[in-house]
Amino acid sequence: MSDILTVLEQREGVVKRVSHEALAAARALADELGCEVHALVIGPPDTDVTGLGQYGADKVMTSLDEELTLYQASRYAQIAADQAMGGAYTTVILGATSLGKDLGPRIAARLGCPLTSDVTSISGVDGIVVTRPVFAGKAIYRLKITGSPSVITVRPNAVAPVAASNAGVVEEVSASDDVKPAVARTLEVRAPDNAALDVAEAAIVVAGGRGLKEAEHFKLVEGLAQALGGAVGASRAVVDAGWRPHSEQVGQTGKTVSPNLYIALGISGAIQHLAGMRTAKVIVAINKDPDAPIFKVADYGIVGDVFEVVPRLTEAIVKAREG
Amino acid sequence: MKIAVCIKRVPDTETRIKIAADGKSIDESGVKFVLNPFDEYAVEEALKLKEQSNGEVVAICLGPEAAQETLRTALAMGVDRGILLKAERLPRDPLVVARALAAELEQGGYDLALFGKLAVDDYDQAVGTIVAELLALPSVSAVTRLEITDGHATAQREVEGAVELVEFSLPAVVTAEKGLNEPRYPALRGIMLAKKKPLDIKEVELDEGGIEVLELTLPPDRKSGRIVGEGAAAVPELVEALRNEAKVF
Missing domain, CATH: 3.40.50.1220 (TPP-binding domain)
Incomplete structure (x- = not known):
């Protein structure tokens, strides 16, 4: 049985709440499908990956490197796609953040698979069925994902993090060196002095x-x-x-x-x-x-x-x- | 520079959505369609770049026959020519849409392809980035500032509570966020000129992809709330309700 890969997001080495939500969505789907949830964490060497089992991860794969501190689109996409390639995963789940909305399409393109963005619920009872608002919420689609694998991004605040007790065994994965030549490089992240809470993520x-x-x-x-x-x-x-x-x-x-x-x-x-x-x-x-x-x-x-x-x-x- | 702008025909944001009889799409009767608002930023940026460096701006639209109007809007803003990739229905799967656009872009020899960061109908925020990946081009999404000098570019990208600064070289794909520029309105002269600009129509075949629409519904009505009172005198009751009834703090 194929498992579910959840690509987590960190900022300054701390896994974001939206990733706990993505893990919760993955956990619920995995329980319906009878498979495992694997988490992939890409970030700097000091990223804290302890306790992810308590959010529902059976296994945690890490790809940590100084060069991965900031979101480097091509490298992140390559690492995630390398893991997702080869049929081991039926679904790749990310939070629908600025990063997720950029990385999700890249993974889908590399896997040549369907992508559903910004979903508010996922069910695995009768195939994989998601609901997602369109027209910025003026209407709601119920979509059946007929392609496999597929990539799904989950809207922040739509799914509550779970308290689970999965193993969360940590395993390092190395990034392939075969980075495509056509890369864009993120030089820095600038936060304004009065760094404000973002309206899309705030409770x-x-x-x-x-x-x-x-x-x-x-x-x-x-x-x-x-x-x-x-x-x-x-x-x-x-x-x-x-x-x-x-x-x-x-x-x-x-x-x-x-x-x-x-x-x-x-x-x-x-x-x-x-x-x-x-x-x-x-x-x-x-x-x-x-x-x-x-x-x-x-x-x-x-x-x-x-x-x-x-x-x-x-x-x-x-x-x-x-x- | 030769610049492509990929645009979409979408219902105006003031549209009140009604569901069609099939229960899977919107009822388009009486709906006013416009150039996707985020694509206006992409068109404007292309025109500004052309003003700096000469070259050509081509608008490409995947959509029905009626999307010719959308292309004419872009032409009226100043785009040189348009290409309609004609398909009566767009499937839900963004990969299928991206493949059709990538196939057209690949033939064009463009230095830069601009997209709006998302279309205000499907809200996928995916097609531009998928196109870039399919073409193995560098890309930056949701850009609020773009500077290009001698084939080298830097872009500023909005993220939660911060901005990322990204550098890359052309050819590349960039998707435009609100704030990148102030889109111009088509002037009367532009509208007249647009009628004579070339607009090619190419039929494309799209497969269904890997996403099936089961249902499109209106969101459930919110259960009706109540006016707790008038003026500052109502504040204690509101705080009480938020604390003990809604339990939000």
């Missing part, structure tokens, strides 16, 4: 829109996000107006997010915005227009002026968290 997102009236007033959004330990998001209107960087944009031409809590401040709720956040577990909207479409998807709403409500809310949350 809590506080987003602002036109109702904030001025770029400066985003301090209110930042303050509430900080009180909650969340990330800042923005509507397309304020990104297009140049108030916020596009990396914060939530919606069909921005990021699609599924946090536990999404708070929309002064966002009316255009179709393309709702598409990007409607899978949040809990949605809160604060807007002075009681007819704003955002209230149709919100679990809790306050009709009111963001300039009055948000400072009070931030204060109350700081208190609640202290208590």
Whole structure:
């Protein structure tokens, strides 16, 4: 029986939460198919690979090298494809992050196999069937993967990490030296001084829109996000107006997010915005227009002026968290 | 430089999606189709590069007959000529789409192929990168800055909370992220000129690939929420509900 290969992602030697989620998706599928989950970790020599059995890995393969500290697309793809080649694996699973969305297609191309991106569930009961949002969440596909092997990327926050007790035996694998000549090389990763939590990965997102009236007033959004330990998001209107960087944009031409809590401040709720956040577990909207479409998807709403409500809310949350 | 821009015809982002009678696709009646927004960044970047270094920009679109309009939009922006790879239906498997585009690109002798980072319909974010791999070309995806000097390039790529700086040499494939540039609007003169620019149509045969659509559905309606109150006075009740009812903190 072919097994499942999960390609994990690390940053600065620490395996990311999204990879624990990918392992959970792999574990559930493996249990349905009756096969094993193997994890592949590519990164710097000091990458911590202990305890991955507790997230569901039967075996952990490592390819660690100073040169692999940063994401080097060609080399990572080569290492992963080398492992996945040869029929030992039925499925390769990655987290649908910036890295996963770049590496997944490369592996699929090298294996000459189908790829499904950004899936929110995987089932192995009747062949491999996945669900995945399209049109940024305005519709949902149920797809049967008829090709084997296949590559699947799993949307962050869609699957919860599991507590398992698999062996997680670590085994080193060497990278093949046969790197294709046509490579691109990542020179460095620059994080801004105030390195912010990314809106696509955050468990809590506080987003602002036109109702904030001025770029400066985003301090209110930042303050509430900080009180909650969340990330800042923005509507397309304020990104297009140049108030916020596009990396914060939530919606069909921005990021699609599924946090536990999404708070929309002064966002009316255009179709393309709702598409990007409607899978949040809990949605809160604060807007002075009681007819704003955002209230149709919100679990809790306050009709009111963001300039009055948000400072009070931030204060109350700081208190609640202290208590 | 000879630059290819691969573009797609997609429903406008303001479209309210309805499911077709087959339960597996969208109902296209009344839907306005546009040039994929991310492809506009790719077209703009190609035109800017051409302005710097001369050469030719060719737009390539895999899609139905009606995608000629999408190509005309790119031509109106300033692209020199268009190629429609005509296929009535695109399969779900991005490998099949990528193979068709790679086959066309391979014949063209391009220095650079630009794509949008994703199409706002299927949201795969895969085709450009697969094409690069199939052609064994260096590629960088989701690029917000691109500099090319004498066949050598550096690109800035967005990742979670940071940017990566990548260097590579041409020929190469780059996919464009929002923020790379400000796409121009087609001017009236451009629209008039576009009508006379060459547009080749080639029939392509696509297989189904390895992904079968079982069903396309609308997302479940969110169960209706409630307005907890008006103004700042409603804050305590909201915090209470978030803490004890929704249990989010």
